[in-house]
Amino acid sequence: GNSVTQMEGPVxxxxxxxxxxxCTYTATGYPSLFWYVQYPGExxxxxxxxxxxxxxxxxxxxxxxxxKETTSFHLEKGSVQVSDSAVYFCALSDxxxxxxxxxxxxxxxxxxxxxxxx
Amino acid sequence: xxxxxxxxSRVICKSGTSVKIECRSLDFQATTMFWYRQFPKQSxxxxxxxxxxxxxxxxQGVEKDKFLINxxxxxxxxxxxxxAHPEDSSFYICSATRGGDTDTQYFGPGTRLTVL
Numbered sequence: 001g002n003s004v005t006q007m008e009g010p011v012x013x014x015x016x017x018x019x020x021x022x023c024t025y026t027a028t029g030y031p032s033l034f035w036y037v038q039y040p041g042e043x044x045x046x047x048x049x050x051x052x053x054x055x056x057x058x059x060x061x062x063x064x065x066x067x068k069e070t071t072s073f074h075l076e077k078g079s080v081q082v083s084d085s086a087v088y089f090c091a092l093s094d095x096x097x098x099x100x101x102x103x104x105x106x107x108x109x110x111x112x113x114x115x116x117x118x
Numbered sequence: 119x120x121x122x123x124x125x126x127s128r129v130i131c132k133s134g135t136s137v138k139i140e141c142r143s144l145d146f147q148a149t150t151m152f153w154y155r156q157f158p159k160q161s162x163x164x165x166x167x168x169x170x171x172x173x174x175x176x177x178q179g180v181e182k183d184k185f186l187i188n189x190x191x192x193x194x195x196x197x198x199x200x201x202a203h204p205e206d207s208s209f210y211i212c213s214a215t216r217g218g219d220t221d222t223q224y225f226g227p228g229t230r231l232t233v234l
Contacts, residue, residue, distance in 0.1 A: 032221045034222075036225075042227060043122075043124075043211060043225040043226050043227035043228050044162075044211070044213075044225040045225070046222060046223075046224070049221075049222065051221065089161065089162070093221045093223075105152070105164060105167060106152075106162075106164070106213075106223055107164075108161045108162045109161060110160065110161045111159075111160070111161050
């Protein structure tokens, strides 16, 4: 079955530090990969996504590259801000199975808590 | 665009009662809606997938008679927790996809259920 493994947190950084949150996956099909962010007291928001190998998703200074050879989708940001403090979830959507049936179901990693201090 | 709302945001109920949670797509028609459960400091667990006008598909281990899902229109899905017990206390989150972008889910803010 599908699974997503994220770097365990919590992660605590100072403002302007470099951020990496590791994410690896296993999937039986051809997944799309996502990073979602959950700010305190809010619902999940899509941060970025990549739909095929070597695609790079980017948004708000965050980037992640779909690496099929290493089955990874690590999240990076060059200079974090206090406002980036949140829980980050890596996820995959195995949209199509081998029989051509659309699922669209998301499989989530366990989430990584990021705290950025001034 | 792509805003999903949930109501209520918090609910407290007595053991044995039923609770209904609504999920609405405010500015788009949702081809599919999903219901998740999130335990404290844990990831989201998919409970069921629902398409408008058809029966929901439940994940393994989820009791469909306990968690009733109705997807009556393209903008509304409801989750009813029947005969709730304290172990049903959790954070319930819905999401929706829209036509033409079915691999991206838009999430509601969640509903905190506490069963006393």
